[in-house]
Structures are given as structure tokens and as C-alpha cells.
Amino acid sequence: MSILLNRETKVLVQGITGRVGRAQTKWMLEYGTNIVAGVTPRKGGEVVEGVPVYDSVAQAVSESGAEASVFFVPPAAVKDAACETIDAGVRFIVVVTEHVPVHDAMEVKDYATERGVRLLGPTSAGILTPGEAKMGIMPGNMFQPGRIGVISRSGTLAYEICLNLAAAGLGQSTALGMGADPVAFTSLSDLLALFDADPETDLVVIIGEVGGTQEEHAAQSIADRMTKPVVAYIAGHTVPEGKRMGHAGAIVQGDMGTARSKINALQKAGVAVAEYPGDVVKLVQKKLEQYYPAQ
Amino acid sequence: MPPSSSMLCDGVNLLQADMKLYEFEAGDLFRQEGIPVPDFIVTDNPPQARRAAEKVGTPAVVKAQVLTGGRGLAGGVQAAESPRQTEEIARRILKSSIRGLPVNRVMVVKKAEVAREFYLGVTIDGLTGKPVVILSTAGGVSIEETAKTHPQMVVSRQVSISTGLGLPEAKEMAQEAGLDGDESTAIAGILHKLYHVFRKYDAMIAEINPLVRTVKGEYLALDAKMEIDDSGLFRHPGLKLSAEDPLASPLEKKGRQIGVTYVELDGEIGIVSSGAGLAMATMDIIGRKYRPANFLETGGGISEELLYNVMELVLQKKGLKAVFLNLLAGINPIHEGAKGIVRFLREHPTDIPIVARALGNRQEEIWQILREGGVEVVTDVATEKSVEYLFQLLEETR
Numbered sequence: 206m207s208i209l210l211n212r213e214t215k216v217l218v219q220g221i222t223g224r225v226g227r228a229q230t231k232w233m234l235e236y237g238t239n240i241v242a243g244v245t246p247r248k249g250g251e252v253v254e255g256v257p258v259y260d261s262v263a264q265a266v267s268e269s270g271a272e273a274s275v276f277f278v279p280p281a282a283v284k285d286a287a288c289e290t291i292d293a294g295v296r297f298i299v300v301v302t303e304h305v306p307v308h309d310a311m312e313v314k315d316y317a318t319e320r321g322v323r324l325l326g327p328t329s330a331g332i333l334t335p336g337e338a339k340m341g342i343m344p345g346n347m348f349q350p351g352r353i354g355v356i357s358r359s360g361t362l363a364y365e366i367c368l369n370l371a372a373a374g375l376g377q378s379t380a381l382g383m384g385a386d387p388v389a390f391t392s393l394s395d396l397l398a399l400f401d402a403d404p405e406t407d408l409v410v411i412i413g414e415v416g417g418t419q420e421e422h423a424a425q426s427i428a429d430r431m432t433k434p435v436v437a438y439i440a441g442h443t444v445p446e447g448k449r450m451g452h453a454g455a456i457v458q459g460d461m462g463t464a465r466s467k468i469n470a471l472q473k474a475g476v477a478v479a480e481y482p483g484d485v486v487k488l489v490q491k492k493l494e495q496y497y498p499a500q
Numbered sequence: 501m502p503p504s505s506s507m508l509c510d511g512v513n514l515l516q517a518d519m520k521l522y523e524f525e526a527g528d529l530f531r532q533e534g535i536p537v538p539d540f541i542v543t544d545n546p547p548q549a550r551r552a553a554e555k556v557g558t559p560a561v562v563k564a565q566v567l568t569g570g571r572g573l574a575g576g577v578q579a580a581e582s583p584r585q586t587e588e589i590a591r592r593i594l595k596s597s598i599r600g601l602p603v604n605r606v607m608v609v610k611k612a613e614v615a616r617e618f619y620l621g622v623t624i625d626g627l628t629g630k631p632v633v634i635l636s637t638a639g640g641v642s643i644e645e646t647a648k649t650h651p652q653m654v655v656s657r658q659v660s661i662s663t664g665l666g667l668p669e670a671k672e673m674a675q676e677a678g679l680d681g682d683e684s685t686a687i688a689g690i691l692h693k694l695y696h697v698f699r700k701y702d703a704m705i706a707e708i709n710p711l712v713r714t715v716k717g718e719y720l721a722l723d724a725k726m727e728i729d730d731s732g733l734f735r736h737p738g739l740k741l742s743a744e745d746p747l748a749s750p751l752e753k754k755g756r757q758i759g760v761t762y763v764e765l766d767g768e769i770g771i772v773s774s775g776a777g778l779a780m781a782t783m784d785i786i787g788r789k790y791r792p793a794n795f796l797e798t799g800g801g802i803s804e805e806l807l808y809n810v811m812e813l814v815l816q817k818k819g820l821k822a823v824f825l826n827l828l829a830g831i832n833p834i835h836e837g838a839k840g841i842v843r844f845l846r847e848h849p850t851d852i853p854i855v856a857r858a859l860g861n862r863q864e865e866i867w868q869i870l871r872e873g874g875v876e877v878v879t880d881v882a883t884e885k886s887v888e889y890l891f892q893l894l895e896e897t898r
Contacts, residue, residue, distance in 0.1 A: 225800075225831075228831070229831070280731060281734065304730075304731040305731060306702055306729055306731045306732035306735070307624060307702070307704065307729045307731065307732065308661075308699065308702050308729065308732060309732075310629065311624065311629050311630065311631070311661045312661050312662070314629040315629070315630075315660065315661045315662055316662075342800070342831045344829070344831070344860055344861065346860070346861070347828075347860070357777070358777065359775060359776055359777020359778065359780075360775055360777070361773070361774055361775025361776075361777055361778035361828050362775065362777030362778050362780075362781055363777075364778075364828045364860075365778055365781065365828060365882075365883060368859065368881050369881060369882055372881050385776070385777070387624060387626045387704070388624065388626055388629040389626075389629075390629075392627060412777070414776075414777055414780055415780070417626045417627075418626065418627055419626075419627065422627055438781075440777050440780035440781040440784060441780040441781075441783070441784065442784050442787070443780075443783045443784050443787040443792065444780060444783070444795075445765070481781070481784060481785055481884055482781050482785075482882070482883060482884070483882040483883065483884040483885075
């Protein structure tokens with residue numbers, strides 16, 4: 206088991222004929238992902254890496270039975286593509302696209318929430334269930350199968366920490382990127398709840414960063430509801446106030462959103478917070494011993 | 501429910517995530533949507549300020565046009581009794597700088613006789629992903645401060661993006677704030693229009709502080725603040741005119757030109773990273789003993805050319821002791837980038853130690869290219885180990 210994605214999941218790739226879409230489709234197929242169709246408007250009839258391309262999502266879904274979709278579409282097209290995909294009955298969407306207008310993200314989130322559809326992103330590195338399937342751009346060789354759930358706001362930092370975990374023999378059930386935009390489609394709290402309900406996950410690692418209040422809010426739901434142990438690392442203690450660090454959401458304003466406020470909130474909720482990314486491994490080992498003594 | 505302070509912006513940030521508009525630019529947009537904005541004239545020279553005062557009438561107010569809050573306290577907003585005094589004040593303000601920003605333009609506007617002040621704002625709650633509309637009967641002061649000290653004076657409401665803020669809802673908010681009769685109708689109308697401006701221009705924030713009722717019973721927006729989402733700018737070509745960021749340093753501007761995010765800091769270790777999160781973590785680890793000289797994130801577009809340019813940029817910073825490259829090859833063809841790094845170093849030899857940690861697809865090839873080009877390569881799986889090596893190297897060369 207895993208969350209949201211496994212080797213059976215029938216995956217659609219939107220924007221499959223673009224440079225990035227094409228290259229990533231190849232990597233996803235090599236990893237074992239069950240890609241059943243692609244969509245690019247006006248490119249219907251083409252075949253990319255053996256995957257049939259359709260003009261519309263409705264057509265692709267009715268021909269292939271796709272249940273999940275990964276987006277490599279341009280930022281200005283994300284809103285309409287997301288609504289079209291939701292209307293076609295797809296229940297899970299991963300938006301890799303960067304620079305999606307925040308007002309569009311608000312509209313998509315509203316539309317999806319009304320219809321019970323789950324989205325990751327914008328600016329998600331994707332989702333990867335080791336040894337089974339991946340949607341997005343996470344490099345497969347940096348992850349190992351195991352029982353740690355990983356939620357990251359940043360792609361590269363997820364690779365760093367999963368490499369460290371794997372080197373210590375700690376594989377992942379599922380690793381996913383929630384993105385670091387000002388408005389995230391799915392909140393950190395909701396993602397934690399999915400891992401909490403997954404019988405194949407023993408512990409969850411949160412890789413957060415400065416900006417926004419996702420971690421502060423998640424701390425509250427961890428204290429209230431979470432049954433599994435949680436370990437976190439928050440990047441950016443040295444980020445000066447008011448400077449934006451690459452990610453649109455990574456800007457420190459006032460006292461909320463700083464690394465300090467996130468670390469304090471998480472620690473208060475019983476989360477073990479690593480000072481540096483390399484410390485995550487020992488905190489995970491310690492928590493596992495505490496929660497699951499000598500099995 | 502009082503808004504949390506993180507949702508509000510009181511203008512204390514010297515650098516911002518999004519494109520801030522000058523007061524006169526936001527004022528023009530507000531006026532176009534029917535929000536009452538007093539007549540103003542913007543100028544960069546004192547004699548014109550005098551003529552402006554003759555036109556708008558005295559007493560007048562001279563307001564520095566800078567992209568930062570706290571202008572009033574810094575002497576950037578001053579009243580003038582006569583056109584002549586307006587010229588003198590404009591001359592002084594145009595020579596000054598506010599929070600490090602030189603004042604290039606001033607606004608001249610007729611002074612209003614204020615009977616009552618309000619705060620009106622629309623922003624985004626990142627957590628719920630909904631617009632938040634805020635109304636307060638304490639205008640002219642920081643809304644964050646009011647929310648802390650007098651939360652009962654702040655009315656805020658999350659709005660469904662699909663239905664928006666209708667007039668009836670705006671009216672409810674005005675009544676909740678304790679306004680009645682004509683005042684409630686007038687304020688609700690302006691709030692409704694402000695929400696419309698926020699949506700129309702992809703704003704992160706649209707704010708009037710203060711909106712005033714004059715002694716004659718007119719309503720006027722005496723300030724105008726807007727920040728536009730960078731990612732939404734393509735829909736507003738007319739706004740791009742002012743998109744030049746007066747707050748960016750020359751190196752930061754150069755970073756933008758070559759297509760990377762470069763933030764100049766005041767330390768001595770240059771940093772190059774293939775991702776934003778990884779770059780922040782690298783800064784944290786380096787911060788144990790040294791200070792980062794910059795933040796630099798390449799994004800997903802690494803090529804030989806890009807990393808050649810990146811090396812040129814990072815090495816321009818004065819006072820560097822070392823450069824640390826932290827590259828994780830996911831989708832990025834780092835073996836291509838490595839060629840650019842060593843080509844730059846061959847053409848521009850330097851005594852500054854360059855330490856690289858690179859992992860992922862084709863890593864052996866990457867290590868070989870870098871080593872042949874004189875870069876110290878660390879192959880450890882954790883960034884900390886590589887940084888410790890860098891620290892050792894710096895201790896030795898002391």
C-alpha cells in the first residue's frame with residue numbers, strides 16, 4: 206500500500222508532447238508507471254513513447270480509463286485544464302507547473318474541493334511510490350521502498366533527505382511534493398491525515414521551509430489527531446526577513462512564517478525537529494524505536 | 501474572527517515577493533474602478549510641485565513615492581500651507597531617502613479635512629486558498645497592530661472565489677463593524693469595488709489605509725496600496741511599465757537576466773544550488789561557522805551556458821572566501837552544467853576554493869569533469885559532510 210499512487214493507478218499525462226512532458230513520460234514509464242494516455246490539444250492521434258495522445262481529457266478518459274493525471278501544461282493553461290480534467294472524472298491531479306497565477310490556484314482549489322478531487326501543487330515535484338510508480342519529476346534512483354511517508358514543499362530537499370534515509374536503510378512508502386506556492390491545493394494537514402490512515406506507513410517526515418503558515422497549522426492537527434510519529438526539518442533559519450528565496454511562498458513576513466515559529470509550533474505538538482537535514486535520520490530512528498519497540 | 505497577523509501586510513518589508521505598485525499607480529487603478537481618489541499630480545521636480553499645489557489647491561500634502569511603508573514616520577509625507585512651501589518641502593523630500601530607497605517622485609494632493617478614518621483591505625489566506633476581506637474602523641494605523649490590540653475593531657471575512665464579495669455581503673461587514681445608514685452604504689460600496697480591483701488585477705493585496713470621511717461628508721481614499729502576483733502579470737501588459745525593481749542590487753538584476761534566482765547577502769561563502777529548498781538548507785548548514793554571501797537557485801533549466809554564467813555571477817561578489825556548489829541531478833543535466841563551470845574557471849582562474857557536491861544521474865562523469873577543471877569534489881551523500889570538508893579547507897588556508 207501507499208497513498209494516492211501505486212503500480213495499478215492508470216495515469217494520464219497532460220502536456221505530453223512538450224519537451225518536458227515527453228522526457229518525463231519516458232522516465233515515468235521506465236520507473237514502472239502505468240501511463241495509459243496523454244493529452245495535448247490539437248495533437249490527438251500522435252504517439253509519445255508508445256502512449257496514445259488525445260485532443261481532450263474526456264476522450265482520453267473514456268478510451269483509457271485514466272484515474273489520475275500529471276500536468277506539464279503551461280501556467281496560463283492550468284486553470285482550464287484542471288477544470289476540464291475534474292469534469293472528465295479524474296480524481297487525482299499532480300500539477301508540476303511553476304508560476305501558476307495565485308488567483309487561478311484559488312479558483313482551481315475551490316472547484317476541486319466542491320467536487321471532492323485531490324490535487325498536489327502547484328510547483329509540485331510530484332509523487333513517487335518507490336518500486337511502483339511516479340508522477341512528476343522526482344528522480345527514481347534517489348528513493349527506496351520502505352515505510353516512511355515523506356511530504357516536502359521542495360523537490361531537491363526531498364531528494365537530499367530521502368538519499369540520507371535510504372543510506373541508513375530507511376525506505377519510503379510514498380514521497381510527495383506539495384509545492385511551495387502561496388496557495389497550495391492540498392494542505393499539509395490533509396496530507397498528514399492520508400499517511401496516518403495508510404497501514405504501510407510507520408512514520409511521516411515533513412520537509413518544510415520558511416514562508417506561509419502550513420507547518421504552524423499542521424502542528425495543531427498533529428497535536429489533535431495524528432497517531433503516528435512525525436519528524437520534521439524546516440529549511441531557512443538563516444533567511445533574512447522580506448527576502449524571497451526562489452520559491453514564491455518562501456518569504457518571511459512578520460513573526461509568522463519564520464523557521465523559528467514553525468519549529469516551535471511543531472515541537473509543541475510533539476514533533477522531533479531536526480536542526481539540519483542530515484539529523485533527520487537519527488531522529489527517525491529514535492522515534493521508530495520509541496513507537497515500535499523491538500519487533 | 502480577527503485575521504491572523506500573517507495575512508496582513510503592514511509594509512515593513514524592504515523586499516517583496518510580488519510587484520508592488522507605487523501609490524499613484526494603485527490610485528489610478530482604484531479611480532478607474534470608481535473608488536473616490538482625490539486629484540493628485542506626480543512630479544520629480546520642485547518647481548512643478550509648486551504649480552501642482554496651485555492646481556490642486558492649498559493646504560496641500562507632499563507625499564514621497566517609494567515602495568515601502570512607514571513613509572509618514574520617516575518624514576516622507578508633509579503638509580504645506582502654500583504653493584511656495586510645497587516647492588520647498590518637495591525639494592527636501594526629493595533629496596532624501598526612505599528606508600534606504602531614494603525618493604525620485606513626489607505626489608502633490610490637496611489636504612483633506614478628516615472627520616473619520618477607516619481601513620479597507622483584500623488579501624489572500626494561503627491556508628484556505630480564499631480571498632480575505634478586511635474592514636476596520638481604526639484607519640491610518642497599522643492593521644496588524646489594530647488586530648493585536650483592538651481585535652473587536654477589525655471585521656474580516658473569507659470569500660468564496662466563485663461567488664466573490666457581493667454588495668449585500670459588503671453591507672453586512674459594514675454593519676458588523678458598527679456602521680449604519682449612509683455611512684454603511686458608502687463604505688460597503690467602496691469595499692465591493694476594492695474586491696473587484698483585487699480580482700481584476702491578480703492582486704496579492706489591495707488596500708486603502710486610510711479611507712476617510714471628510715468634514716463635508718465626502719469619502720476619499722487617502723492612500724492606495726497594491727501588490728500584483730508576478731505569475732499573473734502576463735494578463736496585465738499595461739502594468740509592466742513599472743515592473744523594474746528599484747530594490748534589486750546590480751548582482752540580483754544580473755541573476756534575473758541570466759535566468760536564476762540570486763539574492764545577495766552579506767557573508768563570505770558563495771552558494772550555487774540546483775533547487776530552492778536545497779539552497780536554503782545549504783545556507784543553514786554553512787551558517788554554522790560562516791555566513792552565506794548569496795542565495796542562488798538554478799531551477800530546472802541547467803545547461804553548460806547557464807552554469808558558465810552562474811559562476812561568473814557568483815564570483816563577482818566582493819570578499820568571497822569560497823564557493824560551494826550543491827547539485828542534485830534530478831531532471832537537470834548536471835553533466836552539461838559541469839562543463840560550463842570548468843570552462844569559466846579555465847578562462848578566469850581564481851584562488852578562491854570551489855567545492856562541489858553533485859549526485860544523481862551520471863555522477864561519475866560529473867565528478868571527473870569537475871575534478872579535471874580544478875574543482876574540489878565531495879561525493880558524500882549528506883550536504884553536511886561536504887560542508888565540513890569546505891570548513892576544513894578554509895581552516896587550512898588561513
